[in-house]
Amino acid sequence: MSTDDEQRIAATYDDFGRRWARGTSPLYEDWAIGIGADPEIVALLAELPRPNQQPNIVFAAARWAGIALRPYPEVRDEIVARWGEIVDIAASRTVQTNEPNRCATLLPALSRIEGPIALLEVGTAAGLCLYPDRYSVEYTTPAGRRRFDPSSGPSDVVLACTVDDEASVPVRHPDIVWRRGIDLAPIDAADPDAIAWLTTLVWPGPDHDVRVARLRAAAAIVAADPPDIVRGDLLDLLPEVAASAPAEATLVVFHSAVLLYLDAGERRRFADLVTSLDRPVVWLSNETMGTLPEIDAQVPMDAATDHRFVQTIDGVAVALAGQHGAVYETLPFR
Known part of the structure; x- marks a missing residue:
């Protein structure tokens, strides 16, 4: 059974995909909804400090680590395999969308x-x-x-x-x-x-x-x-x-x-x-x-x-x- 924190993270990713990425970034919509429905990734996210759980930092860290811009089912296992590297990048960087x-x-x-x-x-x-x-x-x-x-x-x-x-x-x-x-x-x-x-x-x-x-x-x-x-x-x-x-x-x-x-x-x-x-x-x-x-x-x-x-x-x-x-x-x- 998932914890309250894991349920919150899953809902955050699902909302990010359906409300913010939909219609503007199809790939991030796919990644976010996929992670929101993936108990193993959600459990890994729950172990991180709360600021490092947000989709923007996790997705950018994954890309910085070399995860290809491909549909979630195709990159999911690589995200798990390189999770330590992604976490280290997220911990050393910040979200600064300077648009x-x-x-x-x-x-x-x-x-x-x-x-x-x-x-x-x-x-x-x-x-x-x-x-x-x-x-x-x-x-x-x-x-x-x-x-x-x-x-x-x-x-x-x-x-x-x-x-x-x-x-x-x-x-x-x-x-x-x-x-x-x-x-x-x-x-x-x-x-x-x-x-x-x-x-x-x-x-x-x-x-x-x-x-x-x-x-x-x-x-x-x-x-x-x-x-x-x-x-x-x-x-x-x-x-x-x-x-x-x-x-x-x-x-x-x-x-x-x-x-x-x-x-x-x-x-x-x-x-x-x-x-x-x-x-x-x-x-x-x-x-x-x-x-x-x-x-x-x-x-x-x-x-x-x-x-x-x-x-x-x-x-x-x-x-x-x-x-x-x-x-x-x-x-x-x-």
Whole structure:
């Protein structure tokens, strides 16, 4: 008979496959559902520390170890045979999905904030989302396609996003005069091994293949002008780092898919912390449903939230943003 922990892990993998990977990464859907129904693998997962049980780290570690991108029945025995190597990789690495295309969903808000802007990202990884003003974006709107380039001209990095309202297209690039990040394990965008790991964290599938090339191109931009990323816990460092931002700038604290790695108490601490800083701040958040109850309560019951974050500004829900930046929808909150 399985333990409660094993039942939780099995349900997590099944949900990952059916709700998150389905329709966007067929192979990960197959792997996740297969593992969720595989008592031997689930029992092995139950022996790991909880952060190392999650599908993203296990799948990336398996790929890093050389497991081929083939259907689950074809790789299952090799996963078992190489389990020790997979566990060691998962223990030495972290999940840091540093997706620059998310900037396409941040720009509608950032472009309307009075500048100059001091940009502070918590959970910044390599800092690829600290440079929204350096990327071009092709927005697909109900009225057609709109290209949005930096003031310096077209970028080597071209993001893509579909919006449900023409008014969501940014009016201008934000005037960013200061940018810093906080991360438990900062990534050097100039480190080939670190960037290779980030690309391994990108899910396989036709919807994601373009993300690898875009990530590498964004890393090159960041490596040429690296940001200051402070190593440490966001709950410990946020007040200190925020205080270092220039007083004449509007401080924007932002994050995407970070709070889900905190427990409920830590999420509440962060929300209280960011809203009580000793200076005015704009809090821009992209997080999944279930992160904070007061945010969940603002989302219409019929809203399609699969593969989407709820974007909030100062705790007010304003849009649904694709988890990898592909869509931006404001109509549910009109």
